[in-house]
Structures are given as structure tokens and as C-alpha cells.
Amino acid sequence: MIRDYQAIQKNWFIKGQQRKIPTYGKHAGVKLMGILNYESGHIYCEEHDKYDAKVFLEFLKNTLAQYETGNIVMILDNAKIHHAKLIQPFLEENKNRLTLMFLPPYSPNLNLIEGLWGWLKSNVVNNVFCKQNYLLFFYFIVIIFYYFLFKNKPNSFN
Template sequence: MPRGQQRRVATPGQNAKHYLAGALHAKTGRVLYVSGQSKDSGLFIAMLSKLRSTYRQAKSITLVVDNYIIHKSRKTQCWLADNPKFKLVFQPVYSPWVNRIERLWQALHETITRNHRCKTMWQLLGRVRHFMETVSPFPGSGHGIRKVEHN
């Protein structure tokens, strides 16, 4: 563009958002996740519930989490009090490299959500779902080179 001029870029409708909460099994690389319309304690509790039902036989479940407010909320604390098999280990503040699942989120953004060309949220969510279903075991499953079916 000539200096001092800007090209007008049309942006699509509303800035719709959808959120994921996930857990990465440290030994097997298995990925479990839930999704929702808001990033709140309910989403985190849904993830905890999924872990509880998936690992029913486990005597304890230890999660390494960041210091995001939904991990410490009153609602979450009440749920954890009723489910004593869960133990949360908080990573140091501003240290995302400590938690291995952060690499999963980075891979998801790099391969699917960043600079996508989906026209609808449902198309994008389909690609995210495909990524999440084929990423296990993580890392090492070739998630970055796997082709996603285009709808």
C-alpha cells in the first residue's frame, strides 16, 4: 500500500468464541477434553467430571494446573471438597512451559485455529474436534502433519 493509506479489510459478523479444557496423561500421552461456550468454573468442573468418570478405578488423580481463576474459584473448591481423590498442583505464576499441555494448545493453534479459513464456527469446531480426537498420544502422534478433512 502507498504510504499513509490503509486497505479496508472486511471482518465477518460477530466474534464468536468457544473454549476447551483438557487434560494430558503424563505417562500415556492420552488427551481428554471438554468444550463449552464460556471459560468459567463450569467448564473446568466438566473436565474434572470427565476425568472422574474415565478414571473411576484411580485412587487419586493429580493435576498440574496454572493459576487461572477457574482453578481456584469457590465453585471449584466446593466440587473438589466433594471429590477428595483430586489433587491440584499449581505451577509457578507466569510459567506455561512447566505444564506439558500448553504445547498441545500451541499445536492446536498453529495447525487449526490460527489463520483458518472456515466460514462458520461449526466448520472450525469440526476441525478442532478432529485434531483433538487424533492427537493422542501427545506428543509424537504427527498431529502437525495430519491432514484435516475439509468440509
């Protein structure tokens, strides 16, 4: 979840004079689901009101629609919705096109999209006092991030 308030991180202030940080007083945010295709650099994102198995199932369907041909290997954490009974028939039906691979527990550093989410949180939300309609700004930043991340990517792995 990308929250619309600043999380206090490293901060400088004069000793004995604590800095005051303005807040909205609400814990609103944006729940994003996304995929990052390392080969092409394509980023696909969806915003949702909640995370549950139904939403994840629709996300999987939309992912297959984004990539109409070829095999997809999706790297995921071990969230309960990624293992839900509701999605099992869909996975069985699409096993020739879609493979889910699960990371070891507590290893977000192995998932490329987690780097994007972390960057959004630390460099956008924590450095800009966002207004209510900040989502378009996020998408703009994602495009810039995509450009710099993938403009010099390797063509092959040895």
C-alpha cells in the same frame, strides 16, 4: 479460547503494498477445557459456552468419570476458577483421588496441554480460513497431534 479468526502473525508482502486479510467481522470462538494424560497420551476435551467455577466443577467430575480408578494429579494455571470456593468441598471429598497442582504465574510452557492449545491456534486457525463448523476439524487435528506426540514417548523417567 480458540477463536475462529486468523491472528496476524509473521507475514510477507511487497514493500508498500500491505496484504489484505479477510475476516468474518466477529470474534466468535470455541472455549475448550481439556486434559492430556502424559502416561497414556489420552486427551479428553469439553467445549463450553463460558468458563466459570460451575463449569470447572463439572469438568472435574467428568475427569474423575474418565479415569474411574487411580490417583489423578492435575497441573493447572492460577485462573480464579481453579481456586473457587465452589469447588473446595468437591476437592475435599475427592482428595484421595484428585490433587490439583498449580504452576508458577506466567509459565504456560510447563503445562503440556498449553502446547496443544498453542499448536491449534498457530497451525490450524492461523493457516486455514475456518468456516463456522470447524470444530470437527480441530478434533481430527488433535488426534493426529496425539499420535505424533506420543508414539515415541519414553517408557520411564530416570
